[in-house]
Amino acid sequence: MLRSTRTLVSLTSVTVIALGLGGCQAADQPAETAGSPDPASLSSAAPSVDAFQADGFTIGIANYSLATPYLAALNTAMEDRAAEVGVTAISTDAGGDPAQLAADVTDLLAQEVDGIIVSGGDLVNAPGVSLAMKDSQVSLVFVDRLFDSGFYNAWIGPDYSTIAWDSCDYIGSALGGRGKVATIKGGPASHPIGLLLAESFGECFAQTLPEMSLVESGELGDWTEAGGERVMNSLLAEHGDLVAVFCQNDAMCLGAQKAAADAGRTDEMIFVGVGGTPEAFEAIMAGSNFNATSLVDPDEIGEQGVNLMVTIFRREDFARNSFVPSPLVRPGNAAEYQE
Structure with a gap:
């Protein structure tokens, strides 16, 4: 079992304010800031919410594919983390079909979820997802894979x-x-x-x-x-x-x-x-x-993805784009990352 590296999340963009539950930004537009962020707030991309129960919220987890152990573990980590903080999670699997992924997002919106997390696998882009979300007031977080264009609130994944x-x-x-x-x-x-x-x-x-x-x-x-x-x-x-x-x-x-x-x-x-x-x-x-x-730890990325969505629900500051570090494991440090 791999030891968590959750305290090591780093930022790749300025901190932004969560303005309600929706208002996805275009990928090619800079994130707006509210004043100068406190440097201390830049120590983690998805602040820990262990002590915070987000009861009453529902998130949709739209997976492009669950065909690999990595992607399946990523989905499980998100489901588990949602349960830990009292969030209801509804997961879907598009089976590697971009059109089905867009249909899954549309269906999740119809179920009136409060936020959607998309795990895009090896997709370069998903215009159907962007179209489905464009006029929605539902928050959108990408985990692992950030599409080249589209509207979203935040992304977290490996560098x-x-x-x-x-x-x-x-x-x-x-x-x-x-x-x-x-x-x-x-x-x-x-x-x-x-x-x-x-x-x-x-x-x-x-x-x-x-x-x-x-x-x-x-x-x-x-x-x-x-x-x-x-x-x-x-x-x-x-x-x-x-x-x-x-x-x-x-x-x-x-x-x-x-x-x-x-x-x-x-x-x-x-x-x-x-x-x-x-x-x-x-x-x-x-x-x-x-x-x-x-x-590249799917458990860590999945957990941080849910933390990020809950932070948006709480209308707190968050980083729009952030990396979960991927330390180089070698003989001299392997024991540090394995339990």
């Missing part, structure tokens, strides 16, 4: 750009800034999180590791262990001098690690993943060549 830079920095430091590094992408090419990870890792690599080279396979790992193993086999056949592999999630890294072991090349390279799955923790703490992963 994948920082995750990629942290991974890049770790690899450079661990290997003395020399050698050939491979990346394994999940795909498809338009996947928003995969794109951000790839772009940010590439930027860090180009700017900070001039004596290292970066390669990738034309294949995609499909975010699965089997896919990571398959892509890694191709990389091993083409590159006999790899010293590190950065994978866009832990499952692909575990598969890539297996491929390297099967090829007798375990001692030649290290692996760095993203996610902080129990299997990744086990591999890191066992001292394997799976050296590090960035912790």
